[in-house]
Amino acid sequence: MRMPQAKGSMTEVSLRFARWMLAALLAASGIWIAASPRADQPLLDAAERAFPAIRSAYLEETVQPPRDDRERRDLVARSREDNRWSIAGVMLALAGSLIVSLPSKRTIPHRP
Numbered sequence: 001m002r003m004p005q006a007k008g009s010m011t012e013v014s015l016r017f018a019r020w021m022l023a024a025l026l027a028a029s030g031i032w033i034a035a036s037p038r039a040d041q042p043l044l045d046a047a048e049r050a051f052p053a054i055r056s057a058y059l060e061e062t063v064q065p066p067r068d069d070r071e072r073r074d075l076v077a078r079s080r081e082d083n084r085w086s087i088a089g090v091m092l093a094l095a096g097s098l099i100v101s102l103p104s105k106r107t108i109p110h111r112p
Contacts, residue, residue: 023098030091037084038077044087058083 029043048055059079066072080087 019098023095026091026095026098030088030095033080033084033091034088037081041080044080044091058087 025043029041032039033041033044044054055076059076060082066075
């Protein structure tokens with residue numbers, strides 16, 4: 001069943017819903033990293049795999065690289081714990097920027 005609406009409005013509603021869902025995920029992840037930085041962070045892990053520069057933004061440089069996977073995970077966990085407020089702030093700012101949007105076609109006045 002489809003309600004009678006203007007052409008393209010279902011796409012607009014779907015995109016708005018997707019934007020709100022992504023904003024909610026980012027906000028929840030930001031709150032989660034502030035509350036428990038050593039816990040699993042699936043959204044942050046996925047973003048780091050997609051864009052490795054994210055991890056280098058908060059990971060401090062060490063004199064010698066980690067020898068094994070356990071040391072690497074511990075180094076990442078300590079870095080996340082040290083920088084949890086800035087990481088959470090960035091995630092919450094991204095979530096807020098998704099919620100605030102440009103005016104839609106319906107709010108722009110039409111000129112005769």
